[in-house]
Amino acid sequence: MKRIYLDNAATTAVAPEVVEVMLPFLQDTFGNPSSTHWHGRQARAAIERVRKQIAAYLGASPAEIIFTSGGTEADNCAIRSAVRTYGLKHVITSPIEHHAVLHTVEDLAAQGIIEMHLLQVDTQGRIDLDELKQLLEKHPNALVSLMHGNNEIGTLNPIEEIARICKHYGAYYHCDTVQTMAHYAIDLSRTPIDYLAGSGHKFHAPKAVGFMYMRKQSKVHPLITGGAQERSMRGGTENVAGIVALGKAMELAQEHMQEHARHIRQLKKHMIDLLLAKIPGVSFNGTSQDVDNSLYTVLSVSLPPSPHNDMLLFHLDLQGVSASGGSACSSGAVKGSHVLAAIKHPAARGAIRFSFSRYTTQEEVEQAVEILHKLLSSENPVELVRKNSL
Ligand SMILES: Cc1ncc(COP(=O)(O)O)c(C=O)c1O
Known part of the structure; x- marks a missing residue:
């Protein structure tokens, strides 16, 4: 029986071109990117090339890209880091966010660190921007976490408008872009979003590699403590082959x-x-x-x-x-x-x-x-x- 795969929002097939570029990094170029010898330098150079490439795609600077194990970690890191770094007491989100966001915000609320505010959605999953403005009027020093494209019902949020509203009130904006990254153009030089999440397996790279975009800030708290990798924001030896694959998948997506x-x-x-x-x-x-x-x-x-x-x-x-x-x-x-x-x-x-x-x-x-x-x-x-x- 020929199988028909219509579940690409869950995950996508890895593109053959992507497999091809990652193989050398599992075989000959296997160095640890933190090592200073030749083997390490090859791995480091490959990672930094992808960092630059993703930054260019987003209109960001390379220092603002942090590689992660995927979308869930990027969402966790962004939300927890923003709340802790800025001492935020309010998080505004919606009931149709992915659990990577909802359960993270619920956890922070259960610990008494923040108060969680859920915007209403209509029967098509659309939020009311006036409700967002009213909440921000009361709690301007908040984190707003509203996704770009909904993974279950496909509703798109007007992220440029949300970003402008957040900026107007002085709130921080985290946008879960896991379903839209590499499918839509996102220009951060014109859209003031503070945090984004990307996950390779939604655009033909392997699973368990992704990244977080974080607008340049003075101080940040790591989610994963350990070595000084990823500007000390995310300890742990990088998934070099995965990151190289992510770069190729992004290049193919952008070109076509x-x-x-x-x-x-x-x-x-x-x-x-x-x-x-x-x-x-x-x-x-x-x-x-x-x-x-x-x-x-x-x-x-x-x-x-x-x-x-x-x-x-x-x-x-x-x-x-x-x-x-x-x-x-x-x-x-x-x-x-x-x-x-x-x-x-x-x-x-x-x-x-x-x-x-x-x-x-x-x-x-x-x-x-x-x-x-x-x-x-x-x-x-x-x-x-x-x-x-x-
Ligand atoms: C909107 C959204 N956010 C976050 C995630 C989690 O991403 P990952 O599977 O890379 O952890 C997903 C995955 O389905 C998603 O659709």
């Missing part, structure tokens, strides 16, 4: 950003059209139906109530389609999606997230919709799967 975006947007539009034509009562979560104004890699589909909805992802998997999903259900053993709950997605409806990459083909999208259509119109999907009649 428009072309990849065009390809993926076409696929998403095609899938929306096919789903609307084939599945009566289908709708789309967040703003994901608005192809030009949502995270183009994500399509969150809401299915009419059906007894099969609970097992749909399982049946799709059996038929060779990898996607992900969730429900707004918050009771019982299965923990539902906090994002779907926040946008009040009806628990009876099924929710599937399809997410695309530059490697996804039109044929794969068409096959996936056909399989979903057959599963939903079948009285007994288990029997269908048993007979392998799809």
Whole structure:
């Protein structure tokens, strides 16, 4: 069976060009970048090249880029460091942030270090900028943590506007850009964001390598104490091969950003059209139906109530389609999606997230919709799967 991978918001395939450039750093050029001899210097030079490259992509300076083990660490580091460094007492965020942000802020609140403020979101996952302004009026010395593109429902936040509002009130702005990094252009020379997070495995580099952008500051507290690596902000020997891979993945993304975006947007539009034509009562979560104004890699589909909805992802998997999903259900053993709950997605409806990459083909999208259509119109999907009649 040919497998169809439509879960690129979870992770992406490592690009062959990326594998190629990282291999020498696992083999011959294996030195420790902190060593001063030839082997170490080769590794150090490779890391610094990538640091410069990422800084140039963001309109930042190389000293503002700190390599991490991925998005979760970058979010943790940014939030905890900002709160500690500036003695902040208030963090403003939203209920649809990734758990890397939400659980970090909740932890700081549980320790009594900060007060957590959750902005409301509407049924499409959009925040109200007036509510943000009102909160900042009361607590200007705050950290605001609001993501760029939502990983479950694809809603985009107006980050330039949020950054300007934060600057106006003197608040710090952390933006979780894990889903948008290397998919959208971000210009920090014009957008006053204080912290960003990037994760290689969302743009065809390997897992467990990423970075944090941190606007130049006078004093900072490390999240991971140890050696003096990463300007003493993050102890531990760097993942040299991973960082080299991150650089190549970023280079490929940057060079072909428009072309990849065009390809993926076409696929998403095609899938929306096919789903609307084939599945009566289908709708789309967040703003994901608005192809030009949502995270183009994500399509969150809401299915009419059906007894099969609970097992749909399982049946799709059996038929060779990898996607992900969730429900707004918050009771019982299965923990539902906090994002779907926040946008009040009806628990009876099924929710599937399809997410695309530059490697996804039109044929794969068409096959996936056909399989979903057959599963939903079948009285007994288990029997269908048993007979392998799809
Ligand atoms: C929006 C968002 N933030 C943070 C993360 C965590 O990134 P990582 O898997 O690199 O720790 C993810 C991963 O799914 C994400 O989608």
